[in-house]
Amino acid sequence: MHPADTTHKQYNLTVQGIVQGVGFRPFVYRLAKALDIRGTVANSETGVHIRITAPQAACNEFTARLRTEAPAMAHIADINISMPSDFENFPDFTICESSQQGKATVPITPDIAICEDCRSEILNPNDRRYGYPFTNCTNCGPRFTIVEKVPYDRPFTSMRHFAMCPACAEEYHDPLNRRFHAQPNACHQCGPQLSWHDNRGREIDTDDCIRNAATALGQGRIVAIKGLGGFHLAADATSTEAVAELRLRKRRPDKPLAVMVPDLETALQLCHLSDEEQKALCSPQSPIVLARYKAQNILAPNLAYGLGIVGIMLPYTPLHVLLFATPQAPEALVMTSGNISGQPICIRNQDALARLHTMADYFLLHNRDIVTRVDDSVVRLIGGAIRTIRRARGFSPVAIPLAATTEDILACGAEMKNTFCIVRNGEAYLSQHIGELSTPECEDFYRESIDHLQKALQCFPQQVACDLHPDYLSTRYAASLNIPLQPVQHHHAHAAAVMAEHNLDAPCMALIFDGTGYAEDDTVYGGELYEVGRYHYRRLAHLSHLRLPGGDMAAKEPWRMAISLLYESCTPEQLEQALSQLPAMATIEESRRNLLLQMLEKQVNSPLSSSCGRLFDAVSGLLGICPVSTYEGQAAMLLEACASAHEPTHDPAPRYPVHLVEHGSLYTIDHRPLARELIRDILWAQPLEQIAYDFHQWLISSAVHLLIQYRKINNVNTVILCGGCMQNKLLFEGLEDRLQRANFTVYSGIQVPTNDGGISLGQAFIAGAPTEKGNGPPQPFTRNTLTM
Incomplete structure (x- = not known):
């Protein structure tokens, strides 16, 4: 507590970064109270705005502790401090309603795996949320998959259809409660509900949908489960027969299948996991971790033919936790994307019933809309670092700060493992994994995702980058926008993605071992040594x-x-x-x-x-x-x-x-x-x-x-x-x-995939470079002969 003095001054603070949907305002409230500081805090399109009246020493401590004691999922990019000309005598410290007056610049928070507090509640028979599969708080739960626009407030999410009951509303408005302004806050009485259906879509009357699903899975059946960012097809991962049947129905004879297990202890029994891999597995992002099998384990041998590794993940939603807590559930479950081959993952109930009825025996549905489909992320420990193989749930759309000046731009990505990228105010928003742009349905998903992220960010760039390949759907989309277009050579973009992530200056040598990339000399590139800069590249070998x-x-x-x-x-x-x-x-x-x-x-x-x-x-x-x-x-x-x-x-x-x-x-x-x-x-x-x-x-x-x-x-x-x-x-x-x-x-690449999932960042970094000082658009270097 700071003693009262007569040198109180007014300070305005704007905190930018990942500071919405992560419990930041309640944290600010508690910190202000502890320091006897008066004022207000509110969300806005540009971040979190704080106004305080305090002595300078208290303001300094307040600002320092904002950085060092922020919630785990918060990331402070910058704190701007100013002193207004007028002085307002605040009677107390209060949390204000969000303001929406101008263009949004605040990042969108990704979906966060269930926290330990919520896990304890849903497993506690004495808690009012016991067994509730949509439990969340400011430290966990859906974010990107339910948000329609910023600022991240309930009216702008798919939770707007659910009016909070008095008990939930009291939590929501209590600054000292961890559910204060938790936008998806709900309970049995007022929130989303599950329903259990056969594969013809007929609802089956039951008082325990999760027990029915666990029983069906334990009997070798295949269940389509509506999750956080889309549907999974689930099956008993310990049953060779169940896995074989799932492969047959999905027409996926060999491709590896991801596995979910109830806890870290089970994962350690099945796989060799280093400390880094265990940390990734248990992180708030909760990705699929590619790990080595142990010689003897309970998993079906037909999960990942001949690879010696398996993709393993932990329950990241309350529904998953409750499913494994049911005695009838298998010890491990296949959780593979709920889609027809070549099409995007299903997110709507009726769409899933129409498309997946030949694959699933039953459907576990719920009535909370998924606004944006997001697949599971995949990581692997390579070279001592956890490297992103597929950047999706938990990671997207977290912005990647670009140290080098980059103009606002839309980069449309590649054809395979597609992502797109929007640069706004020097930050690169790399989209979730879109996948192969090989069908009209995937193209629709691609276009919808670009439209949604542009609206959510309130950023509509007036220049666009794409791959050199003229027949890529992403290239055709870019050309259809009728704004300045910059094609970027495929492997130059690969190298530039790493340069952007690590803030590298030219010159660098880039060893690019890849599948295929379009070039202009009537050959297909893919095993290249380049000398690269941001504006130029030269093929060396x-x-x-x-x-x-x-x-x-x-x-x-x-x-x-x-x-x-x-x-x-x-x-x-x-x-x-x-x-x-x-x-x-x-x-x-x-x-x-x-x-x-x-x-x-x-x-x-x-x-x-x-x-x-x-x-x-x-x-x-x-x-x-x-x-x-x-x-x-x-x-x-x-x-x-x-x-x-x-x-x-x-x-x-x-x-x-x-x-x-x-x-x-x-x-x-x-x-x-x-x-x-x-x-x-x-x-x-x-x-x-x-x-x-x-x-x-x-x-x-x-x-x-x-x-x-x-x-x-x-x-x-x-x-x-x-x-x-x-x-x-x-x-x-x-x-x-x-x-x-x-x-x-x-x-x-570490945060950004080295595969084609990182291409769009490289395109944006190259084409968004300023053309000052005669640099001009990116061009190949003049080739020189090497003498050896």
């Missing part, structure tokens, strides 16, 4: 070309890439021997092999590509690990898993020779000697695990050798690792270790 026989089919059938690799690398005699003697090639019908060889010979529908992803496919197909892919990235993931099973007994120096070739103004990493070594080892019956491991080491050594040589020329010591292939833990960690030992400084 790439993986040697392979043809993609059948175009897009080459990614779906890795045996095609295997034959392409053999064709490019072997003499006619060697090719004939390989096709007849390699076990993987013998499984392909001779007529199909011959047709493919004719395509390669005549260069029909066989574009050239430097793609690292397709090289992984080729090796995976050649080894017989994955001749045909049923999901994107399967061949590379299985090859990584195979290589990770090898335990080297020596320093991982490559057994396969590194061969760099000068090709005009570029250097290439030549894979032809590698292919011949692979053929030899396969014919000599070397273990597949060792061959797969040695391939990884060859790729690592080739890239490191190339970077060392270029450093001698350009004196650039900073290396960016990016592209979808950098999600390969063995590859990334090998590169990072070798580069750091060679005294490079290495950066990669």
Whole structure:
């Protein structure tokens, strides 16, 4: 308490950052009371506004403690302090209603996993919220998925349809209660309710919907559950039969399925979890964590064929907690997205009943609208950091501050793993994971999400960025806006996303190992070394070309890439021997092999590509690990898993020779000697695990050798690792270790996915750069020849 004095002054404070929907105003109220400070606090479009009357010493302490004692989910970006000319004598400290007078600049809070206080209440028979599946407070619960616009107040959310009962209203208006202005606050009497339905949509009368769902799941049935940001299809993850049935109905024969378990103790029984992985699993964001299986566990073996890892998460809503607390529930549940393949996750009851009735036996519904669909986030521990693989629930749309000046802009992202990005006031709002823009339904979801976030942010940029590829739906959407448009080369955007996240200045070297990216020289890029800046890039080197026989089919059938690799690398005699003697090639019908060889010979529908992803496919197909892919990235993931099973007994120096070739103004990493070594080892019956491991080491050594040589020329010591292939833990960690030992400084995505989910941030960072001082729009560097 500060003693009264005559030097009271008036101060106005504007707090910016994540300060709405996280219990910030009650915290301010309690702090002001403790310091005997009078005044007001209110939400507004620009943040939280505080007016106080206090001595300067008290104001200083108040401001300092705002930063150091703020609620866990709050993030203070800035506190602006001014002294008004007029003086108002406040009788007390009060919390005022939100003001809405101008353009919103406050961030939107993401959805937050259930807190321990709410968990205790719903499991306590003596609590009035015992068993209530929509319990929340200012420390947890839905935010982004229910908000329609800012400021984040109940009338602007889907909770506006539920009038609070007297008990909830009392909590809501009590500044000392943790539910003070908790916008989704509700209870059994006044809030959303569950209902239980068969797969024809008929409601089944029951006094306990959750017990019915748990019983059905325990009996091997599949239940569609309406959750926080969309529907899940749930099944018993310990039952091989239930998982197989779910795969059959969803037409998802091999793709990994995420698993939810009741608590950390169960997760530790099933998986190897480091301290960092445990922290991520239990965090307020509560993502899916990709973790290694333990050899013996209760999970069904058909959850993640051949990968050695599983996506695991903990209950993040009260509904999930109550489901696992029911004795009839299985010990672990598959929780996979409730959608038809190629379509967005369902969010509306009637839509789910229409689309999912052939997959689910029952439906567990509720009557709170989901405003914005948001999938589960996915993270993985790679290189000592928890790295985002899919940025969605819990993370989006938290703004990424951009240290370099970036104009307001909309960036439309890529075609695969799409996200979009809106830059507002120097902050990048990276959208939730949208997915593949491959169907009209996904395009509708994409357009709706852009419209919603622009309205919520009250930001409508008058310039737009997109990928160079003219046929991407995202590119066509950008062109349809009829505002200044800046196309950005795909892999330049990959590198720029890392630059934006880590505030890097040019020059950097970017090693981009990726699937495919459009270029203007009639080839498909994907295994690149660039020298990059914000305004420019220069292609220094790439993986040697392979043809993609059948175009897009080459990614779906890795045996095609295997034959392409053999064709490019072997003499006619060697090719004939390989096709007849390699076990993987013998499984392909001779007529199909011959047709493919004719395509390669005549260069029909066989574009050239430097793609690292397709090289992984080729090796995976050649080894017989994955001749045909049923999901994107399967061949590379299985090859990584195979290589990770090898335990080297020596320093991982490559057994396969590194061969760099000068090709005009570029250097290439030549894979032809590698292919011949692979053929030899396969014919000599070397273990597949060792061959797969040695391939990884060859790729690592080739890239490191190339970077060392270029450093001698350009004196650039900073290396960016990016592209979808950098999600390969063995590859990334090998590169990072070798580069750091060679005294490079290495950066990669952490908050932002290194896959195409980060492309939109890179597009925004490049195209939103100011054009002052003659910089102009981003262009390729003039190429220089490297002498080695």
